[in-house]
Amino acid sequence: DAGVIQSPRHEVTEMGQEVTLRCKPISGHDYLFWYRQTMMRGLELLIYFNNNVPIDDSGMPEDRFSAKMPNASFSTLKIQPSEPRDSAVYFCASSFDNLPQHFGDGTRLSIL
Amino acid sequence: GQQLNQSPQSMFIQEGEDVSMNCTSSSIFNTWLWYKQDPGEGPVLLIALYKAGELTSNGRLTAQFGITRKDSFLNISASIPSDVGIYFCAGQGRRTGGFKTIFGAGTRLFVKA
Numbered sequence: 001d002a003g004v005i006q007s008p009r010h011e012v013t014e015m016g017q018e019v020t021l022r023c024k025p026i027s028g029h030d031y032l033f034w035y036r037q038t039m040m041r042g043l044e045l046l047i048y049f050n051n052n053v054p055i056d057d058s059g060m061p062e063d064r065f066s067a068k069m070p071n072a073s074f075s076t077l078k079i080q081p082s083e084p085r086d087s088a089v090y091f092c093a094s095s096f097d098n099l100p101q102h103f104g105d106g107t108r109l110s111i112l
Numbered sequence: 113g114q115q116l117n118q119s120p121q122s123m124f125i126q127e128g129e130d131v132s133m134n135c136t137s138s139s140i141f142n143t144w145l146w147y148k149q150d151p152g153e154g155p156v157l158l159i160a161l162y163k164a165g166e167l168t169s170n171g172r173l174t175a176q177f178g179i180t181r182k183d184s185f186l187n188i189s190a191s192i193p194s195d196v197g198i199y200f201c202a203g204q205g206r207r208t209g210g211f212k213t214i215f216g217a218g219t220r221l222f223v224k225a
Contacts, residue, residue: 042215042216043155055210056212091155098213101157105154106153
């Protein structure tokens, strides 16, 4: 079975540009999570959805970050405008319950 | 904010040795999770613990949910080279707005053949 699929795997862009990260959760999973991983702060929950509805977005750092889940098989995390401090690995995870059980391989984002 | 203190930060061991790592917190959690992350990949869930005092095994891995609900440990027996990686603990509890899962900073394990 396909796992959680994230795209792109790597993104390098200049500050000020819009960045869109994509995630396809495992089919049938009701929960989708977005995490950010950095050396300084480790793994941080940004937002999670249940049945396509955002439940907790308290981890979204600023208004520059937004996430959507238009349907059960797709979610996006958008940063506009991007800044160098947004450089990190962004993970999407999905699950049948509210525990992040299946992670994708992440998107490594570098903002120059 | 809430924090998980995971220790040790790193371990250098010989193949065949047993390994122990733990997580502590000042907060109570309802669930403890242990993950392993390999380079360039996402974390993989190893063990989930749902009840205080619970002891669960997954092959050579054993994890326990502390009685106080504020700590957990993970043991790896007879380590092998493929155990190399970063191990994360995570605690989940009910917080304002719903459930929240918080990750420790990780234990980086090195195994020498």
